[in-house]
Amino acid sequence: MASATGIPDVVAQEGLGEEEPLLGRAGDASQPEGKPLYKNLIIGTAVVAQAGIVLLTASVWASIFLSPLILFSAHPLLNSAGILVLTQSILILQPTHTAGQKRQGTIAHAWLNNFGLDFLVAGLIVIQVNKFNHNGTHFESPHAILGLTTYILLAIQTLVGFTQYFVPQLYGGVENAKLIYKWHRISGYVVLVFLLATVAAATQTTFNKTTLDIKLWAVLIAAVLVLIGVFPRIKKQKLGLGPKASGALGQ
Numbered sequence: 001m002a003s004a005t006g007i008p009d010v011v012a013q014e015g016l017g018e019e020e021p022l023l024g025r026a027g028d029a030s031q032p033e034g035k036p037l038y039k040n041l042i043i044g045t046a047v048v049a050q051a052g053i054v055l056l057t058a059s060v061w062a063s064i065f066l067s068p069l070i071l072f073s074a075h076p077l078l079n080s081a082g083i084l085v086l087t088q089s090i091l092i093l094q095p096t097h098t099a100g101q102k103r104q105g106t107i108a109h110a111w112l113n114n115f116g117l118d119f120l121v122a123g124l125i126v127i128q129v130n131k132f133n134h135n136g137t138h139f140e141s142p143h144a145i146l147g148l149t150t151y152i153l154l155a156i157q158t159l160v161g162f163t164q165y166f167v168p169q170l171y172g173g174v175e176n177a178k179l180i181y182k183w184h185r186i187s188g189y190v191v192l193v194f195l196l197a198t199v200a201a202a203t204q205t206t207f208n209k210t211t212l213d214i215k216l217w218a219v220l221i222a223a224v225l226v227l228i229g230v231f232p233r234i235k236k237q238k239l240g241l242g243p244k245a246s247g248a249l250g251q
Contacts, residue, residue: 029233031095037104040095041088049229053087056080056199056222063212075127076202076212082119083195087226089113090192094233106165117158124151143201150194157191160184182239192230196223 029044031037042050060080064073089112096105124147131138139148161184163170168177200223202208203216 029095029235030097031101031105033098037092037096037101037108040092040105043095043233045229045232046091046094047229049087049091049226052222052225052227052229053084055225056196056219057084059214059218059222060199063214067211071126071133072130072207075123075130076214078119078123078126080199082116082123083199085112085116085119086195087192087230089116090188090230091233094230094235097235110162110165113158113161117154120151120154141201141205143198143205146194146198146201150191150198153187153191153194157184157187161188185234185238189231189234193227196226199223 031040031043040046057080060076064077067073089109092112093105093109096102128138130136139145160180164177164180164184168174171177171180196219200216200219203214203219208214
């Protein structure tokens with residue numbers, strides 16, 4: 001039976017549905033009953049993702065603070081912080097599987113996404129101000145084009161995610177909104193890949209090569225660790241890959 005928000009009140013049986021991750025056994029990536037939400041940040045392979053995102057952030061921040069600080073410096077600092085927070089927003093929601101956990105997880109997911117997006121938008125503003133101040137070109141390098149694409153995808157992802165859960169009336173009701181949950185999850189993982197790819201592309205810019213020297217190999221290793229930590233925790237059923245269960249919300 002589903003609640004008014006469309007979240008099922010019955011937990012999937014062991015070995016079926018949303019208890020089974022892409023890799024591992026049923027329940028390996030599920031939030032234990034009675035455990036606090038923040039524990040989801042280290043359940044299963046999440047520790048690998050945490051190692052990756054910390055390595056990525058540390059690589060960027062170390063390069064920035066070992067170089068002369070200028071207005072531009074805020075751009076990579078803010079963007080890397082935003083990616084760090086958005087990664088937490090994915091990790092905290094993935095293991096939820098009961099109605100109560102999903103409600104809690106979704107609220108935390110929304111707040112973290114809001115903070116992460118704030119960092120990223122601030123980073124975008126900084127780089128645009130810096131470009132205008134120096135009469136620089138806009139959105140010409142692979143990094144800039146990939147970054148703009150990622151910002152657009154993030155804006156769409158955030159709008160759809162917020163409205164489908166908090167304002168389902170826009171879709172004709174809860175049942176209609178639930179029909180796009182799967183696509184919201186899939187696009188969220190795609191956006192994560194775009195974010196990591198944008199950082200990798202940043203290492204090939206002239207300014208990085210001449211001044212910051214953020215290593216491409218370090219970014220790639222960190223990005224792979226993040227993906228290795230995040231992807232195995234994806235629940236098969238929630239992407240339509242496993243036995244079908246009704247109306248799951250959590251990632």
